Amino acid sequence: MFAGVFDEVFVYSIPMRLPMRNITTREGMLLRRRDRWSEWSPFLEYSDADAARWLQASLLRTDPEIRRDRIPVNVTIPVVSPRRAADLVRCSGCRTAKVKVADPNSCLEDDLARLASVRAALGDEGAVRVDANGAWSVDRAERALTAMAAYNLQYAEQPCASVEELAELRRRLRDKQIDVPIAADESIRRAEDPYRVAELDAADVIVLKTQPLGGWRRCVELATDLGLPAVISSALETSVGIWAGLQAAAALPSLDLACGLNTVKMLADDVIDQPLIATDGYLVLGERPIPSPIALLRVRADSARQTWWRDRLNRCLALAMDKH
Numbered sequence: 606m607f608a609g610v611f612d613e614v615f616v617y618s619i620p621m622r623l624p625m626r627n628i629t630t631r632e633g634m635l636l637r638r639r640d641r642w643s644e645w646s647p648f649l650e651y652s653d654a655d656a657a658r659w660l661q662a663s664l665l666r667t668d669p670e671i672r673r674d675r676i677p678v679n680v681t682i683p684v685v686s687p688r689r690a691a692d693l694v695r696c697s698g699c700r701t702a703k704v705k706v707a708d709p710n711s712c713l714e715d716d717l718a719r720l721a722s723v724r725a726a727l728g729d730e731g732a733v734r735v736d737a738n739g740a741w742s743v744d745r746a747e748r749a750l751t752a753m754a755a756y757n758l759q760y761a762e763q764p765c766a767s768v769e770e771l772a773e774l775r776r777r778l779r780d781k782q783i784d785v786p787i788a789a790d791e792s793i794r795r796a797e798d799p800y801r802v803a804e805l806d807a808a809d810v811i812v813l814k815t816q817p818l819g820g821w822r823r824c825v826e827l828a829t830d831l832g833l834p835a836v837i838s839s840a841l842e843t844s845v846g847i848w849a850g851l852q853a854a855a856a857l858p859s860l861d862l863a864c865g866l867n868t869v870k871m872l873a874d875d876v877i878d879q880p881l882i883a884t885d886g887y888l889v890l891g892e893r894p895i896p897s898p899i900a901l902l903r904v905r906a907d908s909a910r911q912t913w914w915r916d917r918l919n920r921c922l923a924l925a926m927d928k929h
């Protein structure tokens with residue numbers, strides 16, 4: 606079926622240099638429609654309905670108006686030792702760091718030690734944010750963020766799972782005069798109704814992931830409608846997917862915060878010759894990337910995974926075309 610929509614499809618499999626979300630190998634597809642390559646890489650456990658929404662991003666035929674081409678980005682710090690975390694900050698050249706916290710295999714003390722090390726490596730001028738991926742209850746989030754506030758957080762991303770909990774936590778922190786703004790990530794990209802974040806006054810910042818939301822147009826629409834500062838963040842893509850994130854960041858009505866798009870380094874390989882890795886904390890939106898044939902030879906998935914992804918694409922394309 607995809608033969609009528611895409612002119613070429615490619616399945617990649619790339620080990621993660623720095624595992625995140627328990628992912629040790631990243632898999633996905635590169636899809637070509639005429640001269641436009643895009644990436645489709647919904648996480649393996651996602652349902653076809655979720656994965657079909659990611660595919661909308663590959664079906665867009667137009668480009669946005671570009672308002673800026675230099676995009677500030679953060680370094681992403683997975684659950685690593687404090688020392689490794691400081692090294693990652695120093696090597697990145699970024700002035701903003703996002704620290705993953707609340708991992709089931711580590712405790713609050715580990716998170717605080719990693720955070721302290723990141724803050725020391727960045728200095729007082731840098732910005733530090735944390736991301737709990739919705740792992741905390743409101744009580745645990747309140748305790749953790751009260752302790753973490755000592756490191757002057759720019760914001761806490763998705764501290765609790767539901768929008769109601771985010772709103773409750775935000776109220777409690779405000780009452781205690783703990784100055785840690787709240788950012789919504791999963792409450793935007795996986796929610797039935799992302800507008801509830803604004804209706805319930807549940808966040809100060811929204812995190813927009815281009816591919817999961819179905820492309821740049823939806824990101825611009827949500828940033829405009831919700832009227833909150835927005836951050837464009839990656840879904841751990843190759844440079845082809847990251848370029849689409851940069852394009853969305855370039856099109857936002859305003860951009861005051863660093864974006865989470867500096868993740869190509871977390872992969873052990875890439876699909877273009879000059880990977881989109883930040884210099885001095887910025888990525889620049891250049892021409893739409895074209896995968897390099899030599900790189901593709903290195904990252905081609907085996908035939909069982911090819912079949913799995915092609916079948917998934919056919920199923921999800923049928924769903925996505927229904928809504929298109």
Ligand SMILES: O=C(O)CCC(=O)C1=CC=C[C@@H](O)[C@@H]1C(=O)O
Nearest residue numbers: 626681703838839840841865868
């Ligand atoms: O935002 C960043 O700095 C990088 C991207 C990132 O953290 C994520 C990408 C994809 C899935 C997630 O677990 C994670 C996130 O929750 O934001």
Ligand SMILES: [Mg+2]
Nearest residue numbers: 736762763790
């Ligand atoms: Mg997040």
